[in-house]
Amino acid sequence: MTEYKTKHRGRVFQTFIYLGKLFRMFLFQNDWKVLPMAAVIAGLVSFTVGKNLFKTMEGTLMGTFALSCICIWNGFFNSIQVICRERAIVKREHRSGLHMTSYVAAHMIYQAFLCILQAIITIGVCLLMKVKFPEGSLITPWPLVDFGLSLFLITYCADMLALLISAFSKTTTTAMTIMPFLLIVQLLFSGAFFSLPEEAMPLTNLTATKWGLTALCAQGDYNSKPMVSVWNNALKMKDVEVEGEKPLLTLFREIEENNMRDDILMKTGELNQNHDYDFDPRIVVKCWGWLIMWTFVYVMVTVLLLEMIDLDKR
Amino acid sequence: MIEMLSSQMDYTNLPVILRHQILMTIGCWFLFNKCDVKKVWAFIPVAREYHISLCADREKDGRVYTILVFFYDLLTILVPFLPKDNLFVLFLLIPIVGIGVAIEIYIIKVYLGLIKVFDKKKKWILAFFFFESITLIIWGISKRFVPGKKVEHIEKTGAKELGENLSAATEGLTVNITDRTVVDFFKKKTLLKDIHMVIPRGHMVLLLGGSGAGKTTFLNAVTGYEKAKASIKLDNNDVYTDYGKMKYDIGFVPQQDLMRGNDTVEMTLTDAALMRLSKDTSVMERENRIAYMLDQFGLTAVRNNLVEKLSGGQRKRLSIAMEFISNPSLFILDEPDSGLDGVVARSLFERLREIADEGKIVVVITHTPDRVIDLFDDVIVLAKDATRTGRLAWYGPVDEAYEFFGKSSMEEILLSINQKDEGGEGRADEFVEKYADRIKEKVG
Numbered sequence: 001m002t003e004y005k006t007k008h009r010g011r012v013f014q015t016f017i018y019l020g021k022l023f024r025m026f027l028f029q030n031d032w033k034v035l036p037m038a039a040v041i042a043g044l045v046s047f048t049v050g051k052n053l054f055k056t057m058e059g060t061l062m063g064t065f066a067l068s069c070i071c072i073w074n075g076f077f078n079s080i081q082v083i084c085r086e087r088a089i090v091k092r093e094h095r096s097g098l099h100m101t102s103y104v105a106a107h108m109i110y111q112a113f114l115c116i117l118q119a120i121i122t123i124g125v126c127l128l129m130k131v132k133f134p135e136g137s138l139i140t141p142w143p144l145v146d147f148g149l150s151l152f153l154i155t156y157c158a159d160m161l162a163l164l165i166s167a168f169s170k171t172t173t174t175a176m177t178i179m180p181f182l183l184i185v186q187l188l189f190s191g192a193f194f195s196l197p198e199e200a201m202p203l204t205n206l207t208a209t210k211w212g213l214t215a216l217c218a219q220g221d222y223n224s225k226p227m228v229s230v231w232n233n234a235l236k237m238k239d240v241e242v243e244g245e246k247p248l249l250t251l252f253r254e255i256e257e258n259n260m261r262d263d264i265l266m267k268t269g270e271l272n273q274n275h276d277y278d279f280d281p282r283i284v285v286k287c288w289g290w291l292i293m294w295t296f297v298y299v300m301v302t303v304l305l306l307e308m309i310d311l312d313k314r
Numbered sequence: 315m316i317e318m319l320s321s322q323m324d325y326t327n328l329p330v331i332l333r334h335q336i337l338m339t340i341g342c343w344f345l346f347n348k349c350d351v352k353k354v355w356a357f358i359p360v361a362r363e364y365h366i367s368l369c370a371d372r373e374k375d376g377r378v379y380t381i382l383v384f385f386y387d388l389l390t391i392l393v394p395f396l397p398k399d400n401l402f403v404l405f406l407l408i409p410i411v412g413i414g415v416a417i418e419i420y421i422i423k424v425y426l427g428l429i430k431v432f433d434k435k436k437k438w439i440l441a442f443f444f445f446e447s448i449t450l451i452i453w454g455i456s457k458r459f460v461p462g463k464k465v466e467h468i469e470k471t472g473a474k475e476l477g478e479n480l481s482a483a484t485e486g487l488t489v490n491i492t493d494r495t496v497v498d499f500f501k502k503k504t505l506l507k508d509i510h511m512v513i514p515r516g517h518m519v520l521l522l523g524g525s526g527a528g529k530t531t532f533l534n535a536v537t538g539y540e541k542a543k544a545s546i547k548l549d550n551n552d553v554y555t556d557y558g559k560m561k562y563d564i565g566f567v568p569q570q571d572l573m574r575g576n577d578t579v580e581m582t583l584t585d586a587a588l589m590r591l592s593k594d595t596s597v598m599e600r601e602n603r604i605a606y607m608l609d610q611f612g613l614t615a616v617r618n619n620l621v622e623k624l625s626g627g628q629r630k631r632l633s634i635a636m637e638f639i640s641n642p643s644l645f646i647l648d649e650p651d652s653g654l655d656g657v658v659a660r661s662l663f664e665r666l667r668e669i670a671d672e673g674k675i676v677v678v679i680t681h682t683p684d685r686v687i688d689l690f691d692d693v694i695v696l697a698k699d700a701t702r703t704g705r706l707a708w709y710g711p712v713d714e715a716y717e718f719f720g721k722s723s724m725e726e727i728l729l730s731i732n733q734k735d736e737g738g739e740g741r742a743d744e745f746v747e748k749y750a751d752r753i754k755e756k757v758g
Contacts, residue, residue: 006592008562017588021577028576028620092572095539096637097561097589310539 011102018106026110038074038118039125045070046129054132054220057227057269063131064216065193067122068209071151072186074118075158075208076179079111083166083306084175091309100306104163104299111159119151134220138281146219146284153291154212158186160298161208167305170312192217208291214276215287222277226265230272335359337447344454345369349431350464360384363424366450368465370427377499379420386413421446428453431461472699473746475508476753482547486514487536487644487675494528494535494542504703505531506542510753511694511709513677515549515643518670518689520712521679522724523696524732528704529679532696533646536677537564548644562590565637567647571629575622579613579632580604582621583639590640603639611635611665627658634662638669645669646677656685663689683724687712693724697731697742707731707745718752719745 009017025031049066052059083090090103123144126133137143165182169175188194191204192213204210238249255261276283342356342365349369355361363383367376389410396403425442429435432453441449453459479490494506506528513519523529535542538557546553553560573582583604591600608614611631616624624632630650638645647666651659663678663686670676670691677694680686693715695708708715708727719727731745732738 006559006562006594008590009588009593013593014589017585021574021581021585024577024581025574086574088568088570089572089574092568093589095561095566096586 008097011099011105014099014102015105015109018103019109022106022110031114034074034078034114035117035121037077038070038121041070041073042122042125043129046126046131050126050129050131054134055225056265057222057225057272058229060217060220060222060225061192061213064213064220065190065209067151067216068154068190068212069187070122071119071154071212072158072183072209074122075115075155075160076162076183078114078118078155078159078162079107080162080166080175080179081172082107083163083302084169084172087170087309087312090306091312094306094309100303100309104303104306107163108160108299111163112156115152115155115159118155119148122151123148136221136279138219138279138284143219147216149288150212150215150219150284153215153288153295154208157208157212157291157295157298160295160302164298164302164305167302205290206294208294211287211290211294215284215291217274217277218279218283218287221279223269223273223275223279225269226262227269227272228265230268231261231265334447337451338362341447341450341454342366345450348454348459349461350467360387366428367424369431369461370424371431371463372424372427375420375423375427379417379424382413382417382420386410386417389413418443431463432459433462434459468700468702470701472507472701472703473705473743474750476510476750477508478510478757479545480510480512480757482545482550483512483514485549486512486517488512488547489536489544490546491532491535491542491544494531494540494544504701506535506696506704508750509696509704509706511706513675513692515673515675516670517691518667518676518678520683520687520690520693520724521677521696522683522693522728523704524698524728524736524738526702527696527698527731529696530648531704532694533566533648533677533679537561537566537644537646539566562640563643565640565642565645567634567637567645567650569648569652571633573621573629573633573636575620577621578618579621579624580608580617582632583607583613583635586636587639590637607635607639611638626653627662630654630662631665634665642674644675644677648679649681650678651680651682651686660686687724695719695727695731695745697746698733699743699746705742705746706749707742708749718749 045066049059049063053063053067054060090098093103094100123133134143134147137146139146139149161182162179165178166175169178186207186209189196189200189204189207190209190213191201191207192210196204234248235252238252239246240248255264338359339356339362342362343353346353346356346365346369351365351368355365360380360383364376364380367373367379370376389406393403393406393410396406421443422439425439426436428442429438438449480488482488489509489511491506491509493504493508495502495504497503509532521529521532531540534540535544536546536553538546538553538561541554544554548560548563551560553564577585584600587595587600587604591603595603605614608617611634613628613632613635616628621629621632630653634647634650645666650662650666654662659682666676666678667689678690683690683693690712692710693708693712694706695715696704697707699705708718710718715724715727716722719730721727721730729737730739731742732740733742734740
């Protein structure tokens, strides 16, 4: 009778075995390509919306929304196929003693590495493109570090959501079909850029874009910025005639001549402040907390889904 | 159906819904009569849809279709009870529309199957799509519409059973499977039944059986991967009770080469060694074992190559080496020769013979057994009986198997046990009973 007393490697050691595999894949399977892709996307966004980012209220909202979208896109693309493309292999390895918690933990560490690099690349590209960054810090002594942490947490949250989809999908085709749908949900339900009915607002809490955008707006001191859209829209009416005269044109000339435009823009901003975006560390911490909470939920569900991998039909 | 979908959202259209349901019931009543399906199913919505798909010989599509219809009906029943201006109702409309579209697609799939079974022109699909119930009534009543194939009914009783467990051998694998059942779409299905054998150590065993006879299910039950109502003992150790520890002593090589293509051969083996070897194994021992595996399976020259660059034979050998690295007592291979030419396959089986000669139990599934049959000690023959359950038709030496079945090759044996609709002789039940009698005689 054979005695089965030998002990095999536990979860921690298995995590390192798989981490080694993933870093080899980074080189051999061209996973590194997500890094230049992040640079290209960051460049495009800086070019299109970078000019008014952290300068006006509208530019800040649009720019932070675009930055959140970059992060979501990067996160999704990092891991949407990583599990489903090797699902049969994972099933075989699970049969031979692989702990799913170790497998997911290895992915978490590896993906964190990718997300950190992508956040650094995004900031680097934005700096190169002369995009203005927040000047004040809320959590750490360095504004750029605060900003980078927000970008990382949004990317990582999206990354873990994509990992969940990858664990749920039996094939890469299924995963790639679900991904655009989730992307649309993330964009539509950001809760700031698109107007949503009041009843739909609770749903915005489900999205990484909402918490990412809020954190970035707060860090960029959104409420201290001038609002230009009201002025620009009013300017379009300058030629409106009342009893043969153009009163609005006269008013605008007077404002310009007396250098009152900036004061008016600031006043407009002051009257349109959104206190969700106050320059307050509590807001940033709350947003980071939500992002970390969702990341944790996605990871838990991923592990649960993978524990059931043995039920896959042959 | 179109009419149905639009009317179900509102109970003011109850007469339309009722009319549709009554017409569908009448149509299905006659159709089921023709297709040899119990007519009572015509009265039960949802179940009715599944049985239409059985008539159409589209059982798999029918499952999805039935589930979709169930959820669609559920949601449409729920909606009228909710306040009209409720946002939740608006959200419910999204899945209702999505499911509705999917149902239309499955209607097309299922009715195209029905058209094929009745050997009619495809343009009938328009009639089914727009006037489903009326068309079903026409097809059910008119004598012009005759199905080319009726729904197959599986017999309730199969070949008689041995029904007794064999006592466990002190050295070897003792298999006593009472049954292995699964619930498949609300139906209990027995995949394996009454399989008893003792395989001594050092034996290389061929697992033979037609498609669907339960070969892989048997192997999964034996390895403890998918547990059956059974007692599986390896040298008196219960595989099911001690599965957590014993799984390292059981090597299972799947049919596909499930390895990461973008990793090197050496690293693939190193990771396999780290995962499967005891954590007390020293680095030196591990390295030696990896080097031995590379050497034994002829992979030393390609140790630094990426797995995706290997030939089919090399990849298969690597897949086997990954499992064999932990030196398992029971070694199971599912079609290790698939995609390999005769020479490469032969050399692979010779290597497996050497493994068996080291005192291991090697069980192999292969679809081309005759080219390597001289290397095997025993053969297990699994066959589908009249109830479509996997049964043991033979376990014993290869030579005696020829005599038992009255055949001269494994392929002929396979042909004799395969069902008639699979091109076989359909003698599975006969051999299952004959083998049970033989064992009863032996055991007493």
